[in-house]
Amino acid sequence: MSDLTEVADVLARGDEARAVVRVLDRHGFGTVEPGQLLVAGADGALGGVLLHGALDDQATALAKDARDRPGVVEAHVAEDEAVAAGLACAGGATLLGHPLAAAPARALAAAFARGVPAALVSRADGSASLAITGGELDAVEGSLGFAAVDGAAVAHARRLLRRGATVTERVTLEAGADVLVDLWIPVPTMVVVGPGAIADALAAQAGVLGWTYRRADTLAEADAAVAAFTDADVLVLIDHDPAFDAVLRTGLQGRGFLGALGSRRTQAARRERLLGAGVTEEQLGRIHGPVGLDLGARTPAETAVSIVAEVLATRSGRDPSALGRATGQIGA
Structure with a gap:
């Protein structure tokens, strides 16, 4: 759009x-x-x-x-x-x-x-x-x-x-x-915070989907981008630096999909920091972490597919499953 x-x-x-x-x-x-x-x-x-x-x-x-x-x-x-x-x-x-x-x-x-x-x-x-x-x-x-x-x-x-x-x-x-x-139909903007192969793979996925892609490597740049989010926009936080917790707190005050990479240990530590900063349990429920669907992804490209798949499922209100096992209308 x-x-x-x-x-x-x-x-x-x-x-x-x-x-x-x-x-x-x-x-x-x-x-x-x-x-x-x-x-x-x-x-x-x-x-x-x-x-x-x-x-x-x-x-x-x-x-x-x-x-x-x-x-x-x-x-x-x-x-x-x-x-x-x-x-x-x-x-x-x-x-x-x-x-x-x-x-x-x-x-x-x-x-x-x-x-x-x-x-x-x-x-x-x-x-x-x-x-x-x-x-x-x-x-x-x-x-x-x-x-x-x-x-x-x-x-x-x-x-x-x-x-x-x-x-x-x-x-x-x-x-x-x-x-x-x-x-x-709004065109999502995907803001990726942090460098690396997954960031590059997400850029490629955004191109396939026709989404706008932005890399944000500084806290100020990322925070400003997320503060301007609409419902259609997507944050993928790759950088594990605790300073970027501020970007998630900004996102929780607004709109859009909030996703964060990291091991379960990283996710648990981030969760405790956010709770200590005044974020509520209900708000934490908006953060998708570790972000992505369980597709068995092993490569950066496969991980990027799993991430955008979760974004699409969340936006459509679906609980993902194989189409062959679906009982509702395909594509509805």
């Missing part, structure tokens, strides 16, 4: 309806990142960008009108203008602008700020919309007009969530409604 801080700021403002402009359909432009969103506040503030700004004139004009009523604009960009904006080639897009009430707007803003999944579903004519947010998309604000349509929209968004990627699609729901769905 691209940086949506500016979008969240505009969405969170005021009690009046905001306007959002989204890509309803497009052709050309090459590969385009999904989840494109432009937001206009009641105070005129703008946040976000569509198609690298190539359609700024049309999009901003549509946003101003869309605070009062939905509308659709057909926009086209010539080859030279598209390439100058950073797009691969010329193309055209159908832009949908529509009002968004305060409650779903704030729900989206909170989800973007926390770094949890969020979906915005609207009728293709912009006449109604709802926001679905949370780790399992379990909170709903707004309505598409009928309970059956809302239920179908939520079910569809949750199916998309299992793909684990941000997506934009126009679809006809089972209830017969033509809707535009934007689902934003």
